[in-house]
Amino acid sequence: MNAAKRRWVPYLFLSPYMLFYAAFGLIPILFSFYVSLTSWDGIGPKTFVGLDNYAFLFNPDSYFFQSVGNTLLFVAVSLPLQMAFGLAIAALLYSKFVKWKAFFQLINFLPYIVTPVAVGLMFNLLFDWQAGFVNKVLLEFGFIDEGIYWLGEPLYARVVIVLMLFWKGFGYTMIFYLAGLANISKDLHEAAAVDGATGMKAFWTITLPLLRPVTTFVAITGIIGGFQLLEEPMLLLGGAGMGSSSAVIGGPERCCLTTVWNMYDTAFGSTTRYGLGSAIAYGLCVIIAAFSFIGTKFYKEET
Amino acid sequence: MSTSTRTVIATTGIALLSVIALLPFYIMVVMGTYRNEDLFTQIVLLPGDYVMENLKTVAASRFDLAYWNSIVVSAISTVLSVFVSAFAGFAFAKYEFRFKSNIFAAVLLTMMIPGQLGLVAYVIEMRYLNLSGSLMPLILPWVANAFGVYWMTQFIRGAVPAEVIESARIDGCSDLGIFFRIVLAFIFPAVTTLSLLVFLWSWNNYLLPLIMINKPEMYTIPLGITTLGSAYRTDLAAQILGLSLGTLPVLVLFALGSKSFIRGLTAGSVKG
Numbered sequence: 264m265n266a267a268k269r270r271w272v273p274y275l276f277l278s279p280y281m282l283f284y285a286a287f288g289l290i291p292i293l294f295s296f297y298v299s300l301t302s303w304d305g306i307g308p309k310t311f312v313g314l315d316n317y318a319f320l321f322n323p324d325s326y327f328f329q330s331v332g333n334t335l336l337f338v339a340v341s342l343p344l345q346m347a348f349g350l351a352i353a354a355l356l357y358s359k360f361v362k363w364k365a366f367f368q369l370i371n372f373l374p375y376i377v378t379p380v381a382v383g384l385m386f387n388l389l390f391d392w393q394a395g396f397v398n399k400v401l402l403e404f405g406f407i408d409e410g411i412y413w414l415g416e417p418l419y420a421r422v423v424i425v426l427m428l429f430w431k432g433f434g435y436t437m438i439f440y441l442a443g444l445a446n447i448s449k450d451l452h453e454a455a456a457v458d459g460a461t462g463m464k465a466f467w468t469i470t471l472p473l474l475r476p477v478t479t480f481v482a483i484t485g486i487i488g489g490f491q492l493l494e495e496p497m498l499l500l501g502g503a504g505m506g507s508s509s510a511v512i513g514g515p516e517r518c519c520l521t522t523v524w525n526m527y528d529t530a531f532g533s534t535t536r537y538g539l540g541s542a543i544a545y546g547l548c549v550i551i552a553a554f555s556f557i558g559t560k561f562y563k564e565e566t
Numbered sequence: 567m568s569t570s571t572r573t574v575i576a577t578t579g580i581a582l583l584s585v586i587a588l589l590p591f592y593i594m595v596v597m598g599t600y601r602n603e604d605l606f607t608q609i610v611l612l613p614g615d616y617v618m619e620n621l622k623t624v625a626a627s628r629f630d631l632a633y634w635n636s637i638v639v640s641a642i643s644t645v646l647s648v649f650v651s652a653f654a655g656f657a658f659a660k661y662e663f664r665f666k667s668n669i670f671a672a673v674l675l676t677m678m679i680p681g682q683l684g685l686v687a688y689v690i691e692m693r694y695l696n697l698s699g700s701l702m703p704l705i706l707p708w709v710a711n712a713f714g715v716y717w718m719t720q721f722i723r724g725a726v727p728a729e730v731i732e733s734a735r736i737d738g739c740s741d742l743g744i745f746f747r748i749v750l751a752f753i754f755p756a757v758t759t760l761s762l763l764v765f766l767w768s769w770n771n772y773l774l775p776l777i778m779i780n781k782p783e784m785y786t787i788p789l790g791i792t793t794l795g796s797a798y799r800t801d802l803a804a805q806i807l808g809l810s811l812g813t814l815p816v817l818v819l820f821a822l823g824s825k826s827f828i829r830g831l832t833a834g835s836v837k838g
Contacts, residue, residue, distance in 0.1 A: 287691075288684065369821055442828075491682065494773075526685075547683075
């Protein structure tokens with residue numbers, strides 16, 4: 264093959280990716296931006312409204328900032344729990360005293376890979392008012408006199424969501440901490456042991472500081488991933504029919520409405536406001552971009 | 567304290583902590599083995615004896631169709647995504663061309679963009695192409711996978727020796743032939759990892775099918791699970807058994823491949 268022909272080869276290898284990304288990634292993103300500048304129900308005529316949809320995001324009726332606040336709250340409470348617990352399990356698994364490491368690692372990782380829809384439904388079952396395991400146990404031991412309406416009270420519903428996210432997520436932080444621990448040189452611990460730092464002291468003064476890049480990475484990806492939260496609260500509270508009586512958007516008083524749930528409901532759920540739905544998506548993207556930007560700066564400083 | 571005492575304490579400790587991870591699964595499985603009425607009256611801790619009856623109820627809902635649809639969607643998504651990613655990764659790893667670093671940076675940047683950004687227009691696009699109501703809309707977004715390109719580029723760079731490619735070229739092998747006969751053989755571990763990841767992402771996807779699919783015979787597993795409630799509104803036990811059947815087999819499958827899977831997830835987080 265001659266040289267002129269060869270120059271095209273890498274572009275040929277790239278072309279399937281580029282074509283598919285353009286057709287089903289880039290074009291929808293650009294067209295969504297145009298849609299966000301219109302008022303449109305997807306069927307009738309489009310009306311160009313400029314930035315009205317974006318202005319409406321600041322109106323409490325759009326629930327945009329409420330949903331962002333809810334999502335941030337869930338992440339802010341559950342992520343530190345996930346990280347502390349994940350680190351504790353990883354440190355135990357990494358110590359030379361634990362047997363059947365691979366087995367325990369797998370067990371604790373299982374909640375992370377189970378279908379998110381099922382996570383929401385499982386916790387719906389656990390915290391069901393009548394048939395739920397949690398109420399039954401509390402009643403049995405006499406902690407309460409009648410079942411708690413977990414999913415009907417804003418505060419309790421939020422507690423259940425945090426517990427659910429914690430349960431689902433600690434295995435994820437665990438595998439990152441395990442990877443980080445495996446990366447710390449053994450010599451360092453031996454040197455520390457010679458100097459008298461062992462056990463907990465070595466953990467706090469040597470291991471933990473060395474794990475800081477991992478901690479930062481897990482925090483950033485946890486926040487970004489957390490912003491895309493949808494299925495778990497939706498199925499927990501949305502009432503797919505599993506025990507719960509009525510389908511309320513976002514749970515009681517919309518206290519658990521997440522941003523993506525809000526977008527889904529605006530464009531494809533209780534209303535078909537495609538323009539506003541697209542504006543919510545762009546608003547969310549801006550917020551995620553801001554967090555990614557700050558996070559990447561942190562990460563670069565530390566590594 | 568002797569080493570063996572410490573081993574017993576540490577292992578017991580981790581076993582107790584692991585109960586947290588397992589308990590919701592266990593309760594789900596156990597609840598599916600009881601008669602519906604019993605779920606409301608007693609705490610169920612040990613498996614019951616009503617599982618066959620519940621199984622009959624679940625089998626009547628054509629749950630197998632949802633399995634089949636999910637397998638088709640995830641398998642096609644995975645194969646396409648892995649090939650497209652490996653092609654692009656090969657180009658980035660083993661060729662020099664203009665704007666290479668800019669294009670690579672652009673691909674990485676798209677990894678940061680949340681998948682929901684183009685969702686509204688994607689749905690309209692699918693309607694316009696007459697694809698809504700088919701399984702195609704659930705496959706197409708996975709084909710161009712930025713993480714896959716990143717993953718394959720890194721792997722091919724390290725795993726495929728330049729001399730092997732060079733000698734194949736001297737022997738008259740075409741570039742496509744080099745990819746299929748040589749590169750693919752070297753990157754088998756990367757293919758496994760990426761396949762598992764894409765398969766799981768696609769399998770767990772709920773939002774797209776929720777919007778695009780309206781016929782029950784086209785439901786994928788996540789949709790099938792959520793509609794169990796409306797299928798037998800009064801039979802909670804059957805719903806729960808359906809939930810177990812819809813989640814646990816795949817979980818077991820992934821448990822078998824978890825090592826390779828975790829390697830992919832943690833890629834890039836830790837230097838070295």
